[in-house]
Amino acid sequence: MTVRAGREFLAIPGPTTMPDEVLQAMHRPALDIYSREMVELTETLLAELSKLFATKGQSYIYIANGHGAWEATLSNVLSRGDKVLVLESGRFAIGWGSAATAMGADVEVLKGDWRRAIRPAEVEARLRQDKDHKIKAILAVQVDTASGVFNDIEAIGKVIKECGHPALFMVDTVASLGCMPFEMDKWGIDVAMSGSQKGLMTPPGLGFVAASDRAREVHKTANMRTPYWDWTEREGPEHYRKYAGTAPVHLLFALRQAVNMLLAEGLENAFLRHRLLAEAVRRAVAVWAEGQVLGFNVAEAHERSNTVTTVVMNGNDPVSLHRYCKEKCGVVLGVGIGDLQGQAFRIAHMGHVNAPMILGTLSVIEVALKALDIPHGKGGAEAAIEWLGESVGA
Structure with missing residues (x-):
């Protein structure tokens, strides 16, 4: 049983999701x-x-x-x-x-x-x-x-x-x-x-x-x-x-x-969009970390980037989480690489990305954590929603 029909979400830090307009721009003669x-x-x-x-x-x-x-x-x-x-x-x-x-x-x-x-x-x-x-x-x-x-x-x-x-x-x-x-x-x-x-x-x-x-x-x-x-x-x-x-x-x-x-968006607006969406991810991870299994790889909050968040699993194998998110729900997370191979997963929030894409990704991760019985603090996606609701004006 899966709920993954439809467009697959890429939450990997490159290649990132390409806008339809960019794909269409290539569909022309040389x-x-x-x-x-x-x-x-x-x-x-x-x-x-x-x-x-x-x-x-x-x-x-x-x-x-x-x-x-x-x-x-x-x-x-x-x-x-x-x-x-x-x-x-x-x-x-x-x-x-x-x-x-x-x-x-x-x-x-x-x-x-x-x-x-x-x-x-x-x-x-x-x-x-x-x-x-x-x-x-x-x-x-x-x-x-x-x-x-x-x-x-x-x-x-x-x-x-x-x-x-x-x-x-x-x-x-x-x-x-x-x-x-x-x-x-x-x-x-x-x-x-x-x-x-x-x-x-x-x-x-x-x-x-x-x-x-x-x-x-x-x-x-x-x-x-x-x-x-x-x-x-x-x-x-x-x-x-x-x-x-x-x-x-x-x-x-x-x-x-x-x-x-x-x-057209404006660089300052793009920077702000990335900062707001990155903080939404960080709010969710901070809540999940209350379960003592998930945590931020980067220890100091001000040193965490606005384009990708690396989440360590403290002795738990992230393969099952990757597989569940991709095969059951259609969300592709980044894997841990280098010294973090087999120890972490990565959530990208860069490029062509918006609130529903980030909130959807966070919600799927939370679904996977529950389905796989991985200890975690409850309400991570809700914390992200609260942050955006407070930060994005009417």
């Missing part, structure tokens, strides 16, 4: 890739990506996922043997650092904790030790989708500046761009990257990089550069070089529509 229309599509998207990153710097579009965009950032500003400092707060900065190691960098990890955010004071202490300025780049993520942590990128940028350290500050915004405030220039970030499949509501397959003037100056002498990722190659006069070949036309149609929708 463009002449040498046409003025194609050139204008690229030019407007690059300009608006820089607006999303909040930078006057140059943006680039790659036919790649986030892992490809990692490689694009590294190869354009590093030389083999350069020392890179990775700020750990979960799986993804570590993964970025592993890519740097494979490419020939000397990587050091500033050890962190999957249950807390990066501590700016620890970053400052390490940089002050580096009196010879051997560290050439610092890698951090704004939101780690494995741990669910939010890192205060503004505060980290401030301590780097106060130290007077010349390392490039590089930030992964895959799970935050378009969902949470990000100020590349204001916060002293030299290189930022993101992907299409989360807050930007577009199919997987596009990676984005933004570079400051300082990063582009370092780029001139970087010896990790390869033809596909190279910024200089992409700045040539021929339009096709901006994609190192044939443009991903239909993904660009999708991105154009998604960005239109995001800008």
Whole structure:
């Protein structure tokens, strides 16, 4: 017996649910890739990506996922043997650092904790030790989708500046761009990257990089550069070089529509929507945690992200919960990954998401907890409803 007929709900942190308008935008013939229309599509998207990153710097579009965009950032500003400092707060900065190691960098990890955010004071202490300025780049993520942590990128940028350290500050915004405030220039970030499949509501397959003037100056002498990722190659006069070949036309149609929708909503409104819905999720999890089995992975409330919540099950196997939600009710939860594999589930609340989607997901989880006799505090979904009722004005 199931109650899952109808559209399946994706509550995973990427790829996220795509708006019907974005799907429809792709349902059209390909463009002449040498046409003025194609050139204008690229030019407007690059300009608006820089607006999303909040930078006057140059943006680039790659036919790649986030892992490809990692490689694009590294190869354009590093030389083999350069020392890179990775700020750990979960799986993804570590993964970025592993890519740097494979490419020939000397990587050091500033050890962190999957249950807390990066501590700016620890970053400052390490940089002050580096009196010879051997560290050439610092890698951090704004939101780690494995741990669910939010890192205060503004505060980290401030301590780097106060130290007077010349390392490039590089930030992964895959799970935050378009969902949470990000100020590349204001916060002293030299290189930022993101992907299409989360807050930007577009199919997987596009990676984005933004570079400051300082990063582009370092780029001139970087010896990790390869033809596909190279910024200089992409700045040539021929339009096709901006994609190192044939443009991903239909993904660009999708991105154009998604960005239109995001800008029509207004970035500040999108940030507020994400904050309200994230807090609704957190209110529900806090109630469920009263049963002493479920709990937040991220210990400090102010370090929990507005795009994904990671819920640990304290010795209980989450597989049965995943299976019940998907097979019985049609809701797909994120699984625990990395160090949290088999210990947690994740609730995404990013991108094309609204109150009924979140409340429906929370209610299904509560149904599953009851059906599976998993101890939990009662009334989690009701707590989420109360929060939204108090916070969303008439």
